[in-house]
Amino acid sequence: MRIFVGYHYGDNEAWVKNLVYRLIEAFGDEVESGEKLYKGPNISAAITEKIESCDALIGIATRDKLVDGYYTTHPWVQHELVAAQQARKLWVQVRETQLDRRQGILEGTQYIEYESTNLPECLVKLAEAIGEWHKPRNPLLYLLPAEFATAVTPLLDRRGFLARYRLLDRNHSEIGPFDTRIVNTPGRLCVKLKDISPEHLIQIEVCFGKWCWKSGWVKGDDNNIFMEPS
DSSP: OEEEEEOOOSGGGHHIIIIIHHHHHHTTOEEEOOTTTOOSSSOOHHHHHHHHHSSEEEEEEOEEEEETTEEEEOHHHHHHHHHHHHTTOEEEEEEETTBOTTOSTTTTOOOEEEOTTOHHHHHHHHHHHHHHHHSOBOOEEEEEOHHHHHHHGGGTTSTTOEEEEEEEOTTOOEEEEEEOOEEEETTEEEEEOOSBOTTOEEEEEEEETTEEEEEOOEETTOOEEEEEEO
């Protein structure tokens, strides 16, 4: 898994590289950051592209300026969190105590709070979050477009109808195929897979006789899968 770590690259945040990077690597994951890509107060297209290429993001919001009894935080970390959310990536926000809770578009979301004098508790919670990301999932995927559902629905109970999927791991090694079953839910067709890692890419294939439909390689959190004749 590739995890983007967004934070302010100052002396007070040296613990991020010393501890958080090592924690991520202990899970066998790769660390990405935008440390050498910033040229202004806002995130660049290069940062957004790097976030979109990763599987998850950890955004660490630290204190900046004291205003009306609360500290502001560095805006680009909030921008990075929003970019991850919009790209439907796994993400977690880590916030230093006494930050203004009203700041940022992610107001009201859950987060890990930390005190600079008690980092072990924060690191334990962060390890728990990363551990959850690594747990296999059983995603429910909807098969589109409507033309596919119209063509396939009458075939679901026919002898010789075949539905299966393949996985592509982080080393681009193909795994499978595995048999599965298409379920006809009201209004659309879906398929439920088992034990899918967040790192896996998935391809769905449906065949009957000489007819065959395939999807492209997609992430398991892409709930809508588009099928095309092949």
